[in-house]
Amino acid sequence: MGAIAQLAARPFPFCRPERIVADVQISAGWMHSGYPIMCHLESVQELINEAGIRSSGVWGPIHELGHNQQRQEWEFPPHTTEATCNLWSVYVHETVLGIPRARAHPALSPPEREKRIKTHLGKGAPLHDWNVWTALETYLQLQEAFGWEPFTQLFAEYQTLSGIPKDKDGKMNLWVKKFSEKVQKNLAPFFEAWGWPVQKEVANSLACLPEWQENPMRVHTHPQE
Numbered sequence: 001m002g003a004i005a006q007l008a009a010r011p012f013p014f015c016r017p018e019r020i021v022a023d024v025q026i027s028a029g030w031m032h033s034g035y036p037i038m039c040h041l042e043s044v045q046e047l048i049n050e051a052g053i054r055s056s057g058v059w060g061p062i063h064e065l066g067h068n069q070q071r072q073e074w075e076f077p078p079h080t081t082e083a084t085c086n087l088w089s090v091y092v093h094e095t096v097l098g099i100p101r102a103r104a105h106p107a108l109s110p111p112e113r114e115k116r117i118k119t120h121l122g123k124g125a126p127l128h129d130w131n132v133w134t135a136l137e138t139y140l141q142l143q144e145a146f147g148w149e150p151f152t153q154l155f156a157e158y159q160t161l162s163g164i165p166k167d168k169d170g171k172m173n174l175w176v177k178k179f180s181e182k183v184q185k186n187l188a189p190f191f192e193a194w195g196w197p198v199q200k201e202v203a204n205s206l207a208c209l210p211e212w213q214e215n216p217m218r219v220h221t222h223p224q225e
Contacts, residue, residue: 004062007091007148008069009156018065020047033067033085057099062089073158074175076168079127083135090140091148101140107133113140121220125195138194141216142179142187150182173202185212193217 005012019036026038039047039061046052047061066088075084086105093104101108116134123129130138143151157178158164165171172191176198180187186209192198194217 001065003092003096004065004069004088007088007152007155009152009159010069018068020061020064022047033064035068037061037064037068039064054097057093057097057104059089059093059105062092071155071158073161073164074154074171076172076175079131079135082132084139086136087139087143087151090143108140113137117217117220120195121193125193127195127197130195138191141190145212145214145216146183150179153182154178169197169199172196173199177202177206180206180209185210187212190215190217193221 001014001018002012004018005014016035020039021036022039022041022044024041026032026040032038043060046058052058063085066085069088070081070085075081090101090104090108093099094101102110106112112133116137120129120134139151154175165174176187176191176196186206188198188203188206190212192203193215
């Protein structure tokens with residue numbers, strides 16, 4: 001739980017413990033977030049098998065704990081609802097359990113990740129298809145380039161930030177601007193490659209920052225360079 005709080009930039013211990021309750025019937029899905037997190041009885045062994053957790057991981061419960069850390073200020077539903085919560089799954093598996101992301105979930109194997117990028121771009125990077133694992137890939141590319149620190153810093157900053165737009169496009173553009181400023185790179189072309197609706201004034205405001213030469217999307221959008 002300390003790692004959950006650390007990534008979320010929240011004080012630890014929490015003011016109340018997170019609870020997971022197993023039952024014969026729950027309101028939705030295999031597990032769902034909330035207070036308490038709910039799961040089926042079949043999941044109990046996964047939750048109490050420490051040896052299994054340390055060797056193979058425990059993606060589902062951490063995914064739900066991640067849901068409980070999501071905040072509307074930096075969430076872009078419906079696209080990121082089932083995506084950004086998985087940042088916590090990746091973070092806990094790698095920093096606590098020592099399980100790399102490629103082994104933490106089959107969807108994060110390098111071939112699967114590459115296939116999703118090509119599929120998304122092959123469709124023209126439509127925003128309506130940017131969700132779940134495809135949306136997570138955008139965040140993973142940023143994390144692999146800049147580490148976890150920009151995320152924790154932004155999650156902390158958003159807790160006291162005022163004037164946050166209410167509309168999805170406005171919130172997405174604020175994230176583009178804030179992340180670019182945090183890492184001191186112009187990330188507008190990167191987000192545009194993913195199909196984000198980057199506003200012209202935001203792109204212009206970031207043009208003074210250094211170009212992100214290592215932009216991992218460039219190999220897909222400009223293969224001849």
